Amino acid sequence: MENIKDLKSLLSVPKDIVLTSHRNPDGDAIGSTLGLRHYLEQLGHTVKVAVPSDFPGFLGWMPGSQDILIYDIDKEDVKQALEKADIIFCMDFNSLDRIDKMGEIIEPLKCVKVLIDHHLYPEPFADYVLHDTTASSTSELVHDFIRLLEDTEKIDLNVAECLYTGILTDTGSFKYSTSPKVFRMVGDLLELGVDDNRIQNYVFNSLEEKHLRLMGHVLNNRMEVLHEYRTAIICLTKKDYEYYNIQRGDTEGLVNQLLQMRDIVMAVFIHEQPTITKISLRSKGEFSVQEIAKKHFRGGGHKNASGGYSFIGLRPTVSKFKSILPEYKEALLNNDF
Missing domain, CATH: 3.90.1640.10 (inorganic pyrophosphatase (n-terminal core))
Structure with a gap:
């Protein structure tokens, strides 16, 4: 300094x-x-x-x-x-x-x-x-x-x-x-x-019952694994937020659950907010999610933890994310943590 x-x-x-x-x-x-x-x-x-x-x-x-x-x-x-x-x-x-x-x-x-x-x-x-x-x-x-x-x-x-x-x-x-x-x-x-x-x-260790029920719902109904890209995605809709009464901090750590899978290199959490769609990205090893956040989703952060947003809605944001995966396929497949 x-x-x-x-x-x-x-x-x-x-x-x-x-x-x-x-x-x-x-x-x-x-x-x-x-x-x-x-x-x-x-x-x-x-x-x-x-x-x-x-x-x-x-x-x-x-x-x-x-x-x-x-x-x-x-x-x-x-x-x-x-x-x-x-x-x-x-x-x-x-x-x-x-x-x-x-x-x-x-x-x-x-x-x-x-x-x-x-x-x-x-x-x-x-x-x-x-x-x-x-x-x-x-x-x-x-x-x-x-x-x-x-x-x-x-x-x-x-x-x-x-x-x-x-x-x-x-x-x-x-x-x-x-x-x-x-x-x-x-x-x-x-x-x-x-x-x-x-x-x-x-x-x-301060979770409420609703947090565990939300986690079960997410992993059972909102998780998609793209094995060909060693990537996993979870999404939450506005209806999910209403049904589970999701408040600030309730989704903390959800995206990290996906990285517990042995072969997954990148984990993504995409969720609807009142006026924007937010995306959180996490990764293992040398694979950088910071570039994805900055280049494609107006965001940034760190190599292994970044975030961004879009104004096009949940489904289009998920489609956009999937459309860019081929660009990073080689790096994802060659990542040995």
């Missing part, structure tokens, strides 16, 4: 700070923002976390989650907080359109903007940037940020629990994007008192 000394100087005096992350915030979005919040508050700053839309219920246990401002619910409060801010941290996203209307508010503001992110191709809107596509998560980068500020003694249990949760969820419980550095970092967090079993239970 360039000019870290300048940013450290800015942070040496108490300021109004807002931390924000992307729409449909996941464990890393909430973990990284709350972790940084707990650190900055120790420096005397007034800190608010604001995100475009609500977060999954299984993250509601996290310290400080009850104070998060949701733009969809608290538009005026979020707007006032952003306009009052001396510094805005943009976390776990690479362009302002990832935070929808909040981005339109932030863009013209004269305050200092800081980007902390691990996604590809960040747009040049921030004054200070900590960006690393090899990082497992933005939570890992927050730990790096605190280390760069030479302030790791302020990583207390609240900070540690939040960062651990972000790393845990973005690595799929340490299955993806790991490194020796990540495991050393996690070891440090555990030594600070993080209860791994407790957090794993909160994150992965």
Whole structure:
């Protein structure tokens, strides 16, 4: 990170700070923002976390989650907080359109903007940037940020629990994007008192009955396996969302179920939303779904986990996806994980 000394100087005096992350915030979005919040508050700053839309219920246990401002619910409060801010941290996203209307508010503001992110191709809107596509998560980068500020003694249990949760969820419980550095970092967090079993239970063992019934429905009625492309697809319609009362976070992890099949290299989840059709892509080994998301579905992400969207409806989106598979057939068939 360039000019870290300048940013450290800015942070040496108490300021109004807002931390924000992307729409449909996941464990890393909430973990990284709350972790940084707990650190900055120790420096005397007034800190608010604001995100475009609500977060999954299984993250509601996290310290400080009850104070998060949701733009969809608290538009005026979020707007006032952003306009009052001396510094805005943009976390776990690479362009302002990832935070929808909040981005339109932030863009013209004269305050200092800081980007902390691990996604590809960040747009040049921030004054200070900590960006690393090899990082497992933005939570890992927050730990790096605190280390760069030479302030790791302020990583207390609240900070540690939040960062651990972000790393845990973005690595799929340490299955993806790991490194020796990540495991050393996690070891440090555990030594600070993080209860791994407790957090794993909160994150992965908090399903309701409807979640398991939904999973059964998806695997039995909505899964299609394309063996010739080593690809599996699941789809959910608007009627599925209504029948199973699917709420934000209820479909978390569904697409990963498909990768449990031995010969499947790419897993795809396509689902209807009120105005768009969303597509989530996951892969094994060296096969990159990021290119597919970017080239064909206005999206992006990481090599093994990306997403995008279309405006053409569910069935046409599924047909479009299938139509591009021949382009990637050789790479899919030759992937040995």
